[in-house]
Amino acid sequence: MISKWARNLVAAAGGLAPALVAGADRYNLQAPQTIIAHEIYDLHTLIFLICCVIFVIVFGAMTYSIIKHRKSVGHKAEQFHENVKVEIAWTIIPFLILIGMAYPATKTIIKMKDTSNPDMTIKATGYQWKWGYDYLQEGISFYSTLATPRDEIMDNTPEGHQKRDANANYLLEVDNPVVVPIGKKIRIIVTAADVIHSWWVPAFGVKQDAIPGFVRDSWFKVDTPGIYRGQCAELCGKEHGFMPIVVEAVEPDKYAQWVAEQKTKMAAASAAAGGPVDGKGVFDKVCFACHATGAAGAPKFGDKSAWQPRIAQGMDTLYLHALKGIRAMPPHGGAPDLADAQVKAAVDYMTAAAK
Numbered sequence: 001m002i003s004k005w006a007r008n009l010v011a012a013a014g015g016l017a018p019a020l021v022a023g024a025d026r027y028n029l030q031a032p033q034t035i036i037a038h039e040i041y042d043l044h045t046l047i048f049l050i051c052c053v054i055f056v057i058v059f060g061a062m063t064y065s066i067i068k069h070r071k072s073v074g075h076k077a078e079q080f081h082e083n084v085k086v087e088i089a090w091t092i093i094p095f096l097i098l099i100g101m102a103y104p105a106t107k108t109i110i111k112m113k114d115t116s117n118p119d120m121t122i123k124a125t126g127y128q129w130k131w132g133y134d135y136l137q138e139g140i141s142f143y144s145t146l147a148t149p150r151d152e153i154m155d156n157t158p159e160g161h162q163k164r165d166a167n168a169n170y171l172l173e174v175d176n177p178v179v180v181p182i183g184k185k186i187r188i189i190v191t192a193a194d195v196i197h198s199w200w201v202p203a204f205g206v207k208q209d210a211i212p213g214f215v216r217d218s219w220f221k222v223d224t225p226g227i228y229r230g231q232c233a234e235l236c237g238k239e240h241g242f243m244p245i246v247v248e249a250v251e252p253d254k255y256a257q258w259v260a261e262q263k264t265k266m267a268a269a270s271a272a273a274g275g276p277v278d279g280k281g282v283f284d285k286v287c288f289a290c291h292a293t294g295a296a297g298a299p300k301f302g303d304k305s306a307w308q309p310r311i312a313q314g315m316d317t318l319y320l321h322a323l324k325g326i327r328a329m330p331p332h333g334g335a336p337d338l339a340d341a342q343v344k345a346a347v348d349y350m351t352a353a354a355k
Contacts, residue, residue: 030202033228034220037205039108047101054097112205115219118187122178126190126197126210126232129239133178136189139348140262146242147173153242172229177246181255185221195237201230201245209234222249279349287346 032038069075125132130145148171152163164170180186190199192210200207204220222228230245250258 032205033203033222033224033226034205036108036112036220037203039111040205043104043108046104050097050101112218115187115217117185118219119184120180121187121189122180123189123191124178124199124210126192126194126199126236126243128194128237129232129243131199131232131243131245132193133176135259138259138263140259140266142176142262144174144176144178144246146171146244147175148242169229171241172231172244172246174244174246177227177248179248179250179255179258180222181252182222182225182249183252185219187217187219189215189217191215196234197232197236197243198234199230199245200233201228201247203228204230204247206230207233222247225249225251279345282346283349287350 029041029044030037032041069077120138121136123134123136125134127143130143132141132143134141148167148169152160152167153171154160155163188199188206188208190208190210191214192212194212196212197210198207199210199218201220204222206218206220208216208218210216226249228247228249230247232240232243232245234240236243
């Protein structure tokens with residue numbers, strides 16, 4: 001009888017498996033696509049199971065006690081007041097449970113914060129209400145804005161609702177996605193130009209606040225080509241729901257092709273604007289003009305060779321140093337606000353000079 005009941009239960013579970021999987025995809029975390037996302041998913045499952053076991057034990061014992069030890073059957077309450085053994089037990093057991101939960105959680109958090117030795121670095125800047133991206137090694141910069149048509153968003157007719165329901169990526173599509181190569185460790189530097197934003201891609205296990213005047217970083221490595229979507233996860237204003245994030249992971253050869261195409265577009269745009277910016281001129285007339293003498297409170301370096309250790313520490317801080325509205329240090333008297341192209345040109349010049 002028991003074996004027959006077990007076979008029926010297994011068969012029923014097998015029949016429900018597709019529905020259970022579909023329900024898990026709908027109500028659980030997104031399918032993980034990075035090492036960190038896998039660890040977060042496993043940690044979430046482990047903690048959930050521990051909570052379920054505790055729930056069954058606690059409420060099972062409580063229900064059993066209520067039914068079997070009720071006064072109507074003549075049971076008298078047992079006195080546990082100041083029972084040392086009981087007090088020790090209900091102190092040690094929760095402590096061990098917390099240790100069992102904290103150990104894997106701590107390991108995952110440490111891995112999440114390890115941004116060392118990246119293969120490439122991308123700076124993401126939050127604006128109201130779009131994202132700006134700078135590929136610091138490749139010299140590529142662009143804005144990424146919502147691509148869902150405004151007419152589709154504002155159309156409240158029955159046809160408009162049907163059109164939105166049919167769009168699987170409604171409010172999650174952009175004009176310029178972030179393109180990254182698979183199998184590479186990508187360091188993402190996050191900051192903001194106006195208010196607090198948050199760069200969040202659930203499938204990567206990455207959620208990093210973008211705070212004006214501060215630089216924060218995270219990382220991910222995608223092994224499977226595809227398009228992965230996220231959103232700003234910080235309430236940043238009335239258009240908060242209209243600044244999605246789209247990351248396209250491609251094979252290395254396709255990524256190299258994309259980089260070449262982007263550089264061609266930027267060169268064409270620069271030519272149309274009157275030619276490239278003189279990075280040496282920006283450095284000499286703006287950056288070094290203050291730092292050579294310590295003017296306006298700028299740290300004094302004395303000569304250009306003193307910039308080399310600063311460059312070796314990472315270009316992200318230098319890149320943010322004079323960006324309009326995104327300073328790596330408090331604004332100081334006499335330092336002008338520079339356009340992105342000017343700062344980028346100065347950084348490229350300093351990088352080349354340091355080699």
